[in-house]
Amino acid sequence: MSSDPTQSTASLWAAGEPDPLLTPQAPSGDSIVPNRGVVTDGVSGLSGFHLPAWNLAEWIGYSALVVVSILLTAVAVSTLWWMLHAWRSKDNLKGTGFSENPLPAQHTFTLLVPGRHEEDVMAQTLDRLAEQDHPNYEIIAIVGHDDPGTDRVAREAAARHPDLIRVIVDDTEPKNKPKALNLALKSARGEIVGVFDAEDEVHPRLLTLVDSKFTETNADVVQGGVQLMNFQSTWWSLRNVLEYYFWFRSRLHFHAKSKFIPLGGNTVFVTKEKLDWSNGWDADCLAEDCELGVRLSSEGANVVVAYTPEVVTREETPGSFKSLLKQRTRWNQGFMQVLGKGEWRKLPTMRQRFYARYLLTMPFIQAITGILIPISVILMFTIKVPTGVALITFIPVAPTLVLLAVEFTGLAEFGRVYGKKVRARDYFRLVWGLIPYQIFLALAAVRAVYRQLRNQNGWEKTEHTGAHRDAEVEPLNVIPIGAARGAQPEPALAMVSGDDR
Template identity: 50%
Template structure:
């Protein structure tokens, strides 16, 4: 066993979770090959079932696992994280969602990143894996694959990184120095990344296919819309806070503005979609103008072609056999998936204007557990 460079406090926020999902996640966290860890299950006092399950699971591993109970009146993930942060005793704080399946060697590699790169933050990769469960699950899985395998690295090169809310590791003294997470922000992960980027903290992106944390897609279209509404609403909160305006360079501020404004652009697209359909059906325009309206199809078709290539890479990286039917589902499902995202962003914009920041939590069914056998 190598000598550890840092120790880890792993926070596992849970709310309205089943014992099966929580136990599987905890087993993989406690089964890490790193020798110096602790796990803190974070729950809310108004969720007695999950509190009881958490305490039962902690009693089975009292030397490794403790339970943090958030008693605040307002319930959301960042408030639970802040309550748990006060209980953390190790060098680095890591976050794993209730359904996260961590690779056994993950913390050993993250430890190496902290020591060798002198990092303040290490962002690991998350991968949704139940791509065959529904038409939208395939697109959702590919979206995660492209974000963690490619886009986050591009952000790192720009010096602005909107962190993910899972498999992210931050030095405890760094978190404490900025008072943890913003308890009012629904995108507390993105907000944390913005504030740490402003402070010029060293953030390292770590991706390896065999070390990704495996999770599941939302189990229904309704759940997907609620999840994306929450994310969009959180991004709108982050841009409204204006912390990003303190980034040191104009280029970083432009990248931040463009990234955080994507949800507003998506909401605008949600307004344009029905108008475009009505115009196509009832509008009568000269042929040159009609042909001009098809110009946006060129980059759209190119993007879909790129997605098809990335789907093959997704299967190769994670040991899944991608069939022709999967490619067909990806292409045919793309416009419908974009409509769902546009509707979610539009819904978020309405909530933002109404100051409705209630937490719509994503429920976990454990659909990803049947996909764990595949290996790259």
Template identity: 65%
Template sequence: MLHAWRSTSALTATGFRTANANERTPTLSFTLLVPARHEEEVLAHTLERLVEQDHPDVEIIAIVGHDDPGTEAVARSVADRFPDRVRVVVDDSVPKNKPKALNLALQTSRGEIVGVFDAEDEVHPQLLRLVDERFATTGADVVQGGVQLMNIETSWWSLRNVLEYYFWFRSRLHFHAEQRFIPLGGNTVFLRTDQVRDAGGWDAECLAEDCEIGVRLSSQGARVVVAYDPEVVTREETPGSLPSLYKQRTRWSQGFLQVLRKGEWKKLPGRSQRLMARYMLSMPFLQAGTGLLIPISLALVLFAKVPTPIALISFLPLVPTVIVLCVEVAGLGEFGRVYDRKVRIRDYVRLVLGTFPYQVFLALAAVRAVVRETRGERGWEKTEHAGAHIDRSAGVPSLSAPSPAASSTDASPTATSDTTAPVTAGAARS
């Protein structure tokens, strides 16, 4: 959770090298895949921003369903305006899901690098130049860019969801990349096309296809580089309602259970890697167990009589919980400074008061994931998007100045814990 803040140089190293980004000549070609289903409200803006990429060799493939005429019409209208960069692929598979759409487009991708974006993404126009540079200088097989939810003001749970992404992409993924075991994010991820094809593409039956391909490539020894820079981070919104978030977290947790059962992680060469994989992929089981124990715990509090020493010992789990909460408070303050968002006193109050309800919520989603996986129910439950994170009037930020996060040294949390990491945060899935 705090890996990125262990030193000023470590924090700086987590970002892209934005200095002189426009002076280097790009050497790679890119194909950007944008699967979209019932995304009429946000797809056009995303495709238009991708067209604006300051890179000489980019093709954009919008993948739409044959039974979704509204989204197809939006995609084709953009393709008609930018025929040299945008084309449309129609997915007629039944039932539909994201990995099937990605595999379909992968068949005709022309770029040396294939990148994945979601239909509601707000993408910086110079991102591909920076990714190109990172591939060239590191020899990476995969580059994972940063993704950040933005709408902290929407609700008490959106505030916590935003912070999950912040710690996950800002720090946790960098730690996993160093350990050579990483569940990739669902978008702003760039992979060498030939390597993805050789690996068989994305797992069409997995509800966490991003996590699965990350684990599979890690087990094959792929080199993954992660970069999070607030200036060029891909911006997204939280799900629009609590039921929508509930379904999303269920899908992520169930996907992790599928990856655990598939067993590719057992091929990781290091014992510590395998232990880490087992811990992370088993987290939905642990959370589900927590959810089932909540009513039992409440009953014990009200009715059980236990010796005083045992009662005191039972309070020990509060210690890491309070430490993590302090780190989250510091993280919320830094998020506000980095992204120039006003964090109010009531936001801190919502963060503190929402700690227990949010953990209960995640536990209930994990219980539902375990039940669905046990029953073999693996239907894709889509997350709706309304574009609450998009500022359509905002100008394009410049890369000339150093990253605010890289220059900030007074807001770095100092405690260590990972107990609030997003359980399935291959994160940025939609």
């Protein structure tokens, strides 16, 4: 037989025989195989996952993109879940309101109204509070010794309603809201203490409904609804209004059900017994309402939230973007103070402590996001992002779009409930203001962290001009809850007008 393979193959062809089977041989060493890239030896092929060959700058940048995406997704999903809590069922929604047929009055009330440089709005607030149809309540207006304008309008209101309004002068330094509230608390005579801001527009049936809610639920705290009204003033006032709408309409009900709730700054009613137990409000905290809510939650207090749109307390958004930034900075810094104080660690369950930690650390999350957002944007426009990283950055888009759709629905419902005409341009502003407002929130959080690190704890006051009242074309409608009340008995509390220092 010939040893020449060429001749052997040729002879097979001539005879019509098939070609012999050839066993493919693996290439030696590293070589290129069509459609398979580089083939290495067996030892290298078993090495598994390899980290990308990025330089330090790329590692930092791509990691920032991933972190921002994860944080934005977590915040969007949790926010969406809380926003929709009240609408998950008809029973849920019905249970969020005051009773349609309130019980007869069984409690006495003291209403605290601190005011500082509020001469433009405080007189009307005091007059509105004096119109409450509840038989047993008093009003204490707290003014600063260095604020003659507010002192004047408060005393004029006390002269108009001598059986209801007292004026207390706060001469402490430096001044802040919790100090003023603690001063007035010492002379409060009501079984239940309520807090209002100097610009509040309060419904005349509110105390009757709150009284009934205390009786029905045996509550220690009742948090009423608060709503900003001037949604057409600026692009950011629209989003600020919707924040309040979802916060008081839904989110606070979720927190109350979870037995951990940061209380609102006004339209909040606490039994005098609980306030005496807690020594009032923390005078060193910039979010004294949140701090009080955390302490009461940790003590197991029964906190009830009630929201009926017709009787919410109406307010205005801050008058300028700078004022809004200061207000949000103060809230964020106050949350950080509450987090550091550690009262939330006394909550009995791990789930409550988780909610508390997440809510109170939100300023940190927003601050980190605020720092990473510009880095991420720069990288997206200057560096070719790997496919995997690019896909991760699109994850927050889905919950954000759902969130925007919910806000569209919320804006439409807000307009329907409060009799406000929502225009096409309002929806447009809602869309284009989404990203700028998130950047603003991050900026306020970064500023809060900066102030906290520098131990700057001064109270930055929010100015009020009464824009929500200018927007009111008609007076507040008294809702037909329960039967019409007849002549009211004389107030049971011993009330004195004038300076009660």
